Amino acid sequence: MSAPLLQVEALGHRFGRIVACRDIAFAMHAGEVLGIVGESGSGKTTLLNCLAGRLAPTCGRVLYDMRVKGSTDLYALSEPERRLLMRTDLGFVTQNPRDALRMGISAGGNVGERLMVNGARHYGAIRDSAADWLGRVELDPGRMDDRPGTYSGGMQQRLQIAKTLVVKPRLVFMDEPTGGLDVSVQARLLDLLRGLVRELGLSAVIVTHDLAVARLLADRLMVMRAGEVVEQGLTDQVLDDPHHPYTQLLVSSVLQP
């Protein structure tokens, strides 16, 4: 059996006196999609940032199975090594696409730029690849020279997804990828994500407050409350036979989780 892609040991993070998350431990294998649900302020974003190399945890380790070095603590890497790893292996999709897009350059440029940062030089090939990815997220490649500011919120989110996936990361982190969008736009984005996850065999960690999103996208689910994981398991186990009082409350609060 292969080594886990990501292994998290006794991870915790505090902001001053606030303990944002603590005692987090789990392993994730290639091809798995892990969902994280929990109430507002329960530490989901903090945990995701720690896992993605964006925030050094106050304690514990995040071990990532690097292509050459094998299992390595993300925060034991030098800053340039970690930056390189984040550019090539790890993708991050934020809730607000404006946080991740460069609004001053074209949609195609946003996607192509990621390839150039990773060393691609052939202009035609970069442009073709960008157009291909715009098509895959159902954006009209004919509009690739338009600025992201001329796109709707749902389109910007799809652009962010194209920009993230174009470099073929091995592991993608998403923080409420369908949050902040209209219900109908959310539905289309969800269909798209579901298709991409399957087609590409993506490994992903997805934070969502929507149990239906978790049910649709995640193989496994972690339920967080007050900084701790209170329950985890296969998504359908956790949602259909919840054991923890908080999970029962979450599940009972929606019509059909």
Add this chain to the structure above:
Amino acid sequence: MTPMIAVKDLSKTFVLHLQGSTRLPVFDAVSFEVAAGECLALVGPSGAGKSTLLRSLYGNYRPDGGSLAVRHEGGAVDLMTAEPRTVLTLRRRTIGHVSQFLRVIPRVATLDVVAEPAIALGEAPESARARAAALLERLNIAPGMHGLAPATFSGGEQQRVNVARGFLVDYPVLLLDEPTASLDTANRDVVVDLILEARARGAAVVGIFHDAAVRDRVADRCFDLSAFRTAA
């Protein structure tokens, strides 16, 4: 012969935390085995825990004690202790499940709902879709409906879609929760034939069949769960 399914001392109690931590004991000390080619019918009154047991055999519900071993690719896997991804592998390759109600995936066409498990196992999409279409037609779901999402289908139609999805792959283990409950006679006969064909190719079947006539035709043993009820 090694059984396909071996359940030993299984117990399950639901604890309803939102309702004063009420304990709802469902069953205790359940043990049975099912061999390849056999069909075991779970019987007992409504609420006896038939669906709970079947869902546990799929790794969907988590019993509190005992073991649930399923033969998988030459070994035995205990669903009580298996890693999530192992349970998913079993569901992909070994255990088919027809639930009491179809859980529709929004906006996915019927044909794709049915073909998906075969495609996930590596079958070419065209071939899986062609077989799915043939199976749907056998279950009297007209080709005109194959392109629609089943959300708007009638209860009986949804159930037949669910049956088709569960029978497209030749799983070594089949779990069937009331597969004929809302079907007319003609469709019920098709499902009975599908179950008998699955047994003939060696599938171990555990099912819940409300209809005694259906049960008599497909099952060779009954397991009465009402005997395993524990007092609250």
